[in-house]
Amino acid sequence: MASKFMKISFISVLLPWLTIQDLIGFMDAKSIPCRTSCGDIPITYPFGIDDGCGSPYYRHLFVCSNSGQLELRTPSGRYPIRNISYSDPHILVTDPFMWNCRDGADFRPTRPFSLDTSTHFTLSTQNDYLFFNCSESNVIMEPKPMFCERFPEQCDSTCDVSSYLCRHLPECASALRGSSCCSYYPKATESLRLMLKHCASYTSVYWRNLGITPPFNQIPEYGIRVDFEIPVTTRCLRCQDTAKSGGICGFDTETQNFLCLCEKGNVTTFCKDRSNSHTRSGVVAGTATAVSVAGALGIGAGIWFLRKARAKAPVTQGVQSNENRLF
Incomplete structure (x- = not known):
């Protein structure tokens, strides 16, 4: 030395x-x-x-900070990684800008999470996205089953106010205190940006597999699941x-x-x-x-x-x- x-x-x-x-x-x-x-x-x-x-x-x-925090770098920023699974290839990411239970009805400014499509990362279909206090004049907010029966051609465009997660918010069922909630899966970054123009905030919930026999084999947790190829x-x-x-x-x-x-x-x-x-x-x-x-x-x-x-x-x-x- x-x-x-x-x-x-x-x-x-x-x-x-x-x-x-x-x-x-x-x-x-x-x-x-x-x-x-x-x-x-x-x-x-x-x-x-x-x-x-x-x-x-x-x-x-991937970036490893001096404090030992692993982060994922994407076009929208750097995000802390909570876990990596190599057997069921995916990583779990947290976004500090998204709504969380501690925020309650205090909706902070947020930014849309995005991935670079030239990489071998994809957003998992096990993610659900909840939007809060959306403008009813700009966003179609309806119970999805009823709306899809009436307007099947517009079924994907509705933000579902009767979703299970809106009625059973993980970890803090009463945190919103009367604020509205609906569930919508954005097809592209641009559609997410448009939603956030007319909604106060949003969050991502993924369904964690417990590794047991159905029907109770998954529980909802806050975070973003990103799948990858090996x-x-x-x-x-x-x-x-x-x-x-x-x-x-x-x-x-x-x-x-x-x-x-x-x-x-x-x-x-x-x-x-x-x-x-x-x-x-x-x-x-x-x-x-x-x-x-x-x-x-x-x-x-x-x-x-x-x-x-x-x-x-x-x-x-x-x-x-x-x-x-x-x-």
């Missing part, structure tokens, strides 16, 4: 524009493994916190096989091609394949390498160039625009 900081001190004299974080970053870049958890939430394939870990389909979408390939399965490899599935951060991340380097097949001569180190974790002064100068120049380029580039946070995105 002492030798590391001696090198940092020496390099910082040569490269005064670098911060301590930059220096420690490139000293440790080749010795930090893919993190397997954030707080108490396990992180495994297809996800990754560190760039190059997991599947490129989910690159830059892209499975033969190369990834061989890479993860503890008997043959024991590696971690990842990808080249430049080409996004598959890499098996191993202790002694990153390969394109699996860790114990002796015939594989294509070894890539330094893309992610797996190889501890000393940093020479010449290498530091090259890295320092690269960081300086990237900073100049980033100062001129628009900030996208790794996701696409919020405009015209399906809900």
